[in-house]
Amino acid sequence: MNSAYLFIMLGAALWGTIGWFVKNLYAFGFTPMEVVTLRVLTTAIILLTYILIKSPEKLLLHSIKDVKYFIGTGIVSIIFFNYCLFTTIELSTIPFATALLYTAPAFVTILSLILFKEKLTRVKLIALLITLFGTCLIVGIIPLNTETLQLNSILFGLGSGIGYALYSIFSKYALKKYTSLSITVYTFIVASIALLPFFPYATKIHLLMDPAVLFYSFGLGLLPTAFAYIIYTYGLHQTEASRASILSTIEPVVATFIGIIVFNEAFSHIQMVGMACIIGAIMLIQLFTTKKKISHAKNGVI
Numbered sequence: 001m002n003s004a005y006l007f008i009m010l011g012a013a014l015w016g017t018i019g020w021f022v023k024n025l026y027a028f029g030f031t032p033m034e035v036v037t038l039r040v041l042t043t044a045i046i047l048l049t050y051i052l053i054k055s056p057e058k059l060l061l062h063s064i065k066d067v068k069y070f071i072g073t074g075i076v077s078i079i080f081f082n083y084c085l086f087t088t089i090e091l092s093t094i095p096f097a098t099a100l101l102y103t104a105p106a107f108v109t110i111l112s113l114i115l116f117k118e119k120l121t122r123v124k125l126i127a128l129l130i131t132l133f134g135t136c137l138i139v140g141i142i143p144l145n146t147e148t149l150q151l152n153s154i155l156f157g158l159g160s161g162i163g164y165a166l167y168s169i170f171s172k173y174a175l176k177k178y179t180s181l182s183i184t185v186y187t188f189i190v191a192s193i194a195l196l197p198f199f200p201y202a203t204k205i206h207l208l209m210d211p212a213v214l215f216y217s218f219g220l221g222l223l224p225t226a227f228a229y230i231i232y233t234y235g236l237h238q239t240e241a242s243r244a245s246i247l248s249t250i251e252p253v254v255a256t257f258i259g260i261i262v263f264n265e266a267f268s269h270i271q272m273v274g275m276a277c278i279i280g281a282i283m284l285i286q287l288f289t290t291k292k293k294i295s296h297a298k299n300g301v302i
Contacts (some may be wrong), residue, residue, distance in 0.1 A: 001198055002238075002239070003235075003238075004234075004244075005235065005239065006235070006242075007231045007234050007238075007277075008232055008236065008244045008247045009248075009250050009294040011230075011231045011233075011235065012247065012249070012250045012251040013254045014099070014228035015228050015251045015254075015255075015302045016222050016224075016255040017224050017255075017258065018220070018255070018302070019089055019259060020184055020258050020262060021220035021295060022035055023089065023094070024089060024166035024214070025038065028213055028216075029057055029204075030207070032087040033083055033084055033198075034199065034200070035086050035194065035220075037196065037199050039221055040078065040079070040188050040192050040195060040215075040221075041192045042218050042221025042222065042225075043188045043221040043222075043226050046221055046222055047184060047185045047226050047227040048176035048185060048189065049182075050226065050230070051139070051181060054083060058178075058182045059182065059185065060196060061161040062178075065187075066174070067190070069170055069171075069174035070174070070186040070190045072166070072169075072173075073166075073170045073174065073187040073190075074188065074189070074190030074191035075184060075191060075194050076163075076170070077163050077167040077170060077187075077191065078167065079194065080163040081101075081161075081163025081167070082160075082162045082163075083103055084156045084159035084163055085156075087156045088101075088153055088157040088160060091101055091150065091156065091266060092150060092153040092157070093254040093266065094151065094256070094260050094263065095252075095255060095260065095275070096267070096271070097157055098251070098252045098255040099138045099157075099271070099278060100139075100152040100157030100160060100161055101157070101160045101164055101302075102249075102252055103131055103161035103278065104164035104168075104274075105131075105160075105165070105281070105282050105285060106127070106128050106132075106161070107165035107230070108165040111147075111165060111166075111169050115169065123249060123284060123288040124184060126284065127284045128281070130277050131277070131278050131282040133189045133275075133277055134280075134281065135293075136273030136274070136280065137277065138271045138274035138275060138278075139153075141273040160223070164302065180233065184229060193301065224302075225302075228302075230295070232244075243286075246282070246287070249279045249283065250280060251302075252275060252278075252279060256272075256275065
């Protein structure tokens with residue numbers, strides 16, 4: 001197999017392990033927003049160290065006004081989407097949360113139509129309808145199952161998809177001046193600065209002295225975030241973006257297996273069909289869209 005494909009699939013598979021780290025941090029008493037803080041801080045430290053060693057010139061800001069892009073990617077997108085994702089994991093299951101997160105490409109299509117006047121092609125429309133159908137299967141609307149219908153989980157899950165999609169929207173503006181690595185580093189720096197003042201140090205600082213907590217916190221920032229981004233981007237530079245996006249759909253598969261096998265979480269056959277529909281919709285867009293105008297939500301920041 002092409003080595004670039006292996007790097008892409010490994011990066012995506014690492015993204016799929018996010019729920020494992022999050023669940024284990026919850027066991028120590030951390031809230032979703034506190035886990036978001038731990039993730040963005042450790043990622044910022046790791047990526048800042050990496051860029052200072054590899055390409056320090058990429059940290060140069062063209063204008064102080066450009067910080068607005070990173071407020072968009074860091075606060076409006078990363079903090080919001082991570083909080084929604086981690087809350088969904090807390091309220092429901094890892095497979096459920098991951099499936100709804102993958103509605104992001106559908107939201108990118110809708111937002112691109114509104115903001116950038118991108119044409120809504122027949123393929124995109126079909127993909128949107130398939131995504132909608134798959135989402136209905138996952139949340140229990142089709143067939144209607146009031147016992148599994150969890151409004152809070154659904155809203156937070158869809159919120160994660162919207163927040164994830166917003167990263168592509170804000171990045172579209174920033175990519176005119178900065179590389180994807182620069183954007184990612186500044187995104188996590190801004191997110192860390194925004195969250196650190198609100199971390200409950202008085203009640204949680206003692207937990208950070210626990211080696212297990214440090215392991216899960218550092219691991220969350222390193223493996224499914226910083227390292228996954230680096231190797232995914234390395235593979236992306238050696239292959240087509242459309243193929244990379246298709247290969248990256250291994251992520252929800254890994255996340256689903258972790259949820260079901262490691263945490264014994266329920267995920268019905270109907271929900272699996274729903275997830276397959278969403279993944280299929282992503283593949284449909286990538287296979288039949290010949291020109292990519294918006295960067296895919298996968299810029300390594302999931």
